[in-house]
Amino acid sequence: MWALSLSASEVEAVQALTREIALEHQSVEEPQFTRRATLYAHELPRRIRQFLNEFKLLEPADGVCLISGYPIDNTGIGKTPSHWKWKLDATASLPEQIMFVLYGCLLGEPFAWATQQDGYLMHDVFPIEGNKYDQLGTGSEQTLWWHTEDAFHPYRADYLGLMCLRNPEGVATTLGSPDLSRLSQEQLDVLFQPRYVIKPDESHSEKNESDLHKQSRENNGDALLNIAFEKIRKLYSAPPQVSILFGDRQNPYICLDPYFTTPLDDEAGAALNALAQTVDDNLHEVVLQPGDCLFVDNYRTVHGRKAFKARYDGTDRWLKRLNLTRDLRKSHGSRCGPEMRVML
Numbered sequence: 001m002w003a004l005s006l007s008a009s010e011v012e013a014v015q016a017l018t019r020e021i022a023l024e025h026q027s028v029e030e031p032q033f034t035r036r037a038t039l040y041a042h043e044l045p046r047r048i049r050q051f052l053n054e055f056k057l058l059e060p061a062d063g064v065c066l067i068s069g070y071p072i073d074n075t076g077i078g079k080t081p082s083h084w085k086w087k088l089d090a091t092a093s094l095p096e097q098i099m100f101v102l103y104g105c106l107l108g109e110p111f112a113w114a115t116q117q118d119g120y121l122m123h124d125v126f127p128i129e130g131n132k133y134d135q136l137g138t139g140s141e142q143t144l145w146w147h148t149e150d151a152f153h154p155y156r157a158d159y160l161g162l163m164c165l166r167n168p169e170g171v172a173t174t175l176g177s178p179d180l181s182r183l184s185q186e187q188l189d190v191l192f193q194p195r196y197v198i199k200p201d202e203s204h205s206e207k208n209e210s211d212l213h214k215q216s217r218e219n220n221g222d223a224l225l226n227i228a229f230e231k232i233r234k235l236y237s238a239p240p241q242v243s244i245l246f247g248d249r250q251n252p253y254i255c256l257d258p259y260f261t262t263p264l265d266d267e268a269g270a271a272l273n274a275l276a277q278t279v280d281d282n283l284h285e286v287v288l289q290p291g292d293c294l295f296v297d298n299y300r301t302v303h304g305r306k307a308f309k310a311r312y313d314g315t316d317r318w319l320k321r322l323n324l325t326r327d328l329r330k331s332h333g334s335r336c337g338p339e340m341r342v343m344l
């Protein structure tokens, strides 16, 4: 894996920069912050910029990079919340969130989904008791099966970022890429053809909208969000036919989420199973430590999480998550303006 460990002077430089930015902005959700974030990222230490720039340009086969060595104040960030809806740590972990967004801006543009985590840009990943058995980042008791993030959607992220704030139990993130050399030319042909449908995962479901958000929507109305949920319902009831592999035949990209995928015929199913087996055989685990920022190339590598027993006492594993696109413009028809970050 591509890895960079920050030196003491780099940590100091990052802290000085994020503290200065935190004086200007209350939250990473502020439009003024997202407008300037790429500009701020130019002030990060050169070694960090070079590392992320080369990860982006060289597209290493394992599709993952890790920046570690940033110290997290375990008391200062507060307890792991029981729900993401309150954004209780908006101030407490603001410098860390700023750092994470700045790193992300060196790979792409951060964006949000109107239908996921109430449209926030910065997602939280920690166990929620009511989601215990769900295929969600906020689940725990079941393995989160490996997947391409938002595989069902044409505007899915190019990169998925995960920043660890706390992980005392050492819960593992799983990562893997297929070994296409183990497949026949016929199987590859099938995987390049639109012989599959992929349904939206539950994180975009209306039932996972928070009660706070739902109440405000019912009181004030939000026609755009209603349209966004309607789009998700349509993608669920009539998902488009897609291929699993795309791009260059010699070095294809992947769109892979077997849990939510239905092959349209037996041959397509057999090819998908063969591909999935090569991912299972290559799956490896990374236990993120506080301060680690992991970026996954969502076109090359799948990710998941091992099952674990949550405690719900404020000490559970807590990650922040960011979606990043190389090209915000391709989704302009699904956003309310050129610099708007929320995908409808």
Ligand SMILES: [Fe+2]
Pocket (backbone or CB within 6 Å): 147, 148, 149, 303
């Ligand atoms: Fe995911």
